[in-house]
Amino acid sequence: MKKHLIKVVLSCAVVMGSFSSCKNSSSSKNVSRATGWKINAKEGGFQYNSDFKEQETPPGTVFVEGGTFTKGKVQDDIMHDWNNTPTQQHVQSFYMDETEVTNVMYLEYLDYLKEVYPPDNPNYANIYKGALPDTLVWRNRLGFNETMTNNYLRHPAYAEYPVVGVNWVQATQYAEWRTDRVNEVMLEREGYLAEDAKYKVLNGDIDGTFSTEAYLNNPESVYGGEIDSLQGKQKRDSINSFAKRSSGVIMPAYRLPTETEWEYAAQALVGTREYNNYRGRKKYPWEGDYTRNGQRVGRGDQLANFKQGKGDYGGIAGWSDDGADITGEVKSYKPNDFGLYDMAGNVNEWVADVYRPIVDDEISDFNYYRGNVFMKKAIGEDGKVEILEDKIVYDTLPNGKIVAINLPGEIKEVPVTEQETYLRTNFDKSDNRGFRDGDPGSSRFFSRFSDEDDNQKMYDSPEHSVERNEEGDLVRQYDESNYRTSLINNEVRVYKGGSWRDRAYWLDPAQRRYLPQYMATDDIGFRCAMSRVGSKSRSKKTVRHKKAR
Template structure:
């Protein structure tokens, strides 16, 4: 009996020892190259890499959307007969999306930052802040009294958690770029690459310039207008500058507008209607069922979104409101969909990244479909380094005369790609791909096939061409295109917006419905939310299933 017990104890010790050695072996092996056998992250020097990286963390304000396959453009009703949402099978990679629309409070933080870092009273900065301001005049109506919203909606605390409106597509994309830099800035502070209060230095006027993610990754010495040395944190080794890289694993991908495909996939939230590897039935709205009212026991009969009930009915009769709102509603007023996203139908429609076209060319792409790619590269200076716009601000005058800053001081200069990048390639052959396979002989017709005008000869659509010019005194001259021979309102500056709003009837609540508007225009019923691509695994670690078992 004692011999048997002794054997059992010895066996356990051997097993424990082997497990311990395996653990030590696995932990040390990740710091040894499988290619060369050299040490990784050795104190003597050599290759440095974040071997401890687990997975991308969820960015602030967002929820995780696991990618998959779905039928884009599938609607139950098409009473408009637009023929612009023909069903196509698409696959979407995993990504993150804001759980709510960007609110007035969130956008006000952006405006406050711009005002402090780029004071509008300084003539060279004047148009940075002004160009980011939402258009509060969108609330005005020739036969309606809406001045209360005009004066209060953006700034009054009563509307703090309401979705921001009056923001055009260009402004929305610039907000996303600003947000990327602020999130990565605090990431570097948290990881010790920047000093604890480094991000407040530009706001408090202690230094000029600000933080740009791309500038930091490509030319870190240029960040904060070359004053980054004084703002480095505990990672700085003695007098040696230590900078994070993409391989450090702490720099997040950019915030951006979601693509139309991502937005529709996230709004549908078909994960709640799946059975094994198939979707059950058809889902008309982001919630279950074919009706806009709650059918559950608690809250039965309540509307599930904020939309227009009928002519002259934006919320119901007093004391028994159908949806609790007449204009927009505070975010999170209604239940989220199965992904945890709020107001994917109703409240406000939302800008997405895509250039609008009536067709979706799934013959060319059925993976992360997106129309709007303009490929660029970083400009390289004579010194061989990436060019940073130190003091130069690049402005653009939109067709409606609004001036917006395209590049801020301290950002990377980008230029269109050329033959160096496209020669003998099969996947792309030019920089601007917004009109790819939409106007060429392989996909459709030109509106002026035999024209001598090269600009027109390759375009399918003939939109109005308004012009904004300046006279010798610098005054804006706005010229309207009065031609009667334009064929459509569609061009490469027209963007898609999705989802019904407080102004829309229930028909538009279907996530597959799509509309468009010029990217420089803003309304009182279009807002936006941001998205971010997921890098690495398709699903989160805790949700992964074991796909391979070791056979002994």
């Protein structure tokens, strides 16, 4: 009897001890391991999201786990242009739109701009106009394409077709707008904003809008300074009335993918991985060396929307090869092994990089990207970040199109100075687009012995100019020189993927072409990406061949 009683007592002690340990382990995340102070105490002190698990998948995107791969051409270089020669690269995990940005997605952007910044207001006239796609890209001197000119962007029949006629600058502005709108939803969901806050902006009840960076740096400035009236119920009376980066609520920015990210995502070598190796190399985003489906179901069907031959954009009527003569509806073909649609064909896609023929892997083989222009937030005389409350910063592109670069309520940014870069080893100036290929410190000049500073550049590209005369009218000056030797400069961007206008040669993910960032065509669209913060993988790796017990 005594032994039985002792066993019962010991068992109770073990159970109570386990409860105690559970309690300690659950509460320890809210106790600082550095100081022993409470974290997230109601009385104040250090506040931090100790319950954060991992970044959730942003709207419209799929997760792409990073890794190493061979960037560049892995097939025969039949053009012998030595463009994008193979290099071994590593990419961090990121998220990418599962489809290209469609007409209806872009129309939502245009509708927002039109409601918040009415074009009939002279102060806002160029905001909406500057975001409009160029629908005239469909016109051809010897072709009848007015149906697309008039209908492709807005008609519901083309709603889920990729938007075209958007230049690189417009695509980046769309990504910035999308970042702010998604973060508004996140803040609303977590109770930092009232549910109707964003609609009050659209309805004109509030003279101001939301900017993610402005909210993080000076939250009282967003929504025209009326954010106090838009606080969410859960956070109105708490210590954390505003979310911070440490809250884990604010999503990273949407952006254009880098060329390395895009190529890695298009290849989707994860589908050919066997243990720690890739089985062979892919010529296209799908397996095999052919553009037709070799499986029993759908055998012979084309696997992408592209031009099969001269005058053959879709095949014979009644037995279509690819189901489209111009662009096609997104998700018309199977996704690749990452779950991404149309990474070959349909439309080419802008990527973030400035174009150069050679990838400089000697200086970087980790998240390679050419195009960095490092900026900092402008600080006003009051010591706070400078908000462009009533100002709009426009950029007049070389073709005369006016695009709003900064909208009212956004933070003013300026280039980093020599003071910030003094004695740094990782960068020494703001603009690094020409680093080791075009900057004076590393280049041969096309006019080496010229005394004119204007000629001290590597690439002798055309120099078009746009100026305003005394009457305020735009004066466009086209460079008529017959002695230019290159089209490459720091405003030329890469596009990839092949399109409905291209032959199969351009469907190889490694192929790359370039176009000035202010130009738009009927065969270039885009999709957005977002960096992943935190762990490389969303799931824990398991031991292979682990025996079942």
